[in-house]
Amino acid sequence: MRRVFSTAGTHPRTRFKLWQEVVAERIGPIEQRRRADGPFAGEIEIGAVGPLTFSRITQSALTTTITADTVRRRPDGLIRVNFRLAGASTFQQHGREAVQGTGDLTVIDHHPGVLDARTDGQTLVMALPRERLEGLLGPARLFAALTMPAGSATTRLVTTFFGDLLRVNRQLSPEAAERMATIGVDLIVAALADRMAREVPHSLHGSVVVQRAKAHVEANLGDQTLDPPRLAAAMGVSLRRL
Known part of the structure; x- marks a missing residue:
């Protein structure tokens, strides 16, 4: 990871203004407000593994809002996965509230609807192409602001994999880095997918599977080998249930 900005060494009175300017340049014209008195502190580091980009953000307590104007001015078509390294966050999006503690993962849709993102501490943010996730899981509203808790087996697998990947990234060839990113x-x-299955009430779970199946079919219309058994396997359900 390479540091691109730090408030260290800057005058306390100008730190937050400088921070807002850097965030606007790198992320977009989002609205940020401080939630604590005293000098503000923040640092941004960036890195990449194959096509994936990462930002490690350390900051004092803030409230962040993404508006419709924000998305219109900088539509990047990305969905972001937040790895909470320290501190806590609360996100509100698509009618859902996510409370994220250290070790948790949360997916945030860069779309109007993050009404109040309250964050402090340190977060590793990974940007993913929207088409990839929505092609397999359905519309982002189905999984945005879902928290994958640190104690779950799937979350541990993801965080361990990416932690190791960032550590050895420089030792990988470009081809190997791209394969590992995939x-x-x-x-x-x-x-x-595992988290969505546990989030949705049983009475609605069938409709979610249908939405995911439709999205998968639409994303793979050119695949001549796609048949009902393969579709059922991709959805993680039996052929009979599908």
Whole structure:
């Protein structure tokens, strides 16, 4: 990871203004407000593994809002996975509230609807292409602001994999890094699918499977080998249930 900005060494009175300018340049014109008195502190580091980009953000307590104007001015088509390294966050999006503690993962849709993102501490943010996730899981509203708890087996697999991947990234060839990135995205999709299955009430779970199946079919219309058994396997349900 490479540091691109730090408030260390800057005057306390100008730190937060500088922070807002850097965030606007790198992320977009989001709205941020401080939630604590005293000098503000923040640091941004960036890195990449194959096509995946990462930002490690350390900051004092803030409230962040994404508005419709934000998305219109900078539509990047990305969905972000937040690895909470320290501190806590609360996100509200698509009518759902996610409370994220250290070790938890949360997916955030860069779309109007993050009404109040209250964060402090340190977060590793990974940007993923929207088409990849929605092609396998359905519309982002089905999984945005879902928290995958640190204690779950799937979350531990994802965090361990990406922690190791970032540590050895420089030792990998470009081809190997791209393959490992693809494996990591597949792990996130699997963890999200497991979390979605536990989130949705049983009476509605069938409709969610249908939405995911439709999205998978639409994303793979050119695959001549796609048949009902393969579709059922991709959805993680039996052929009879599908």
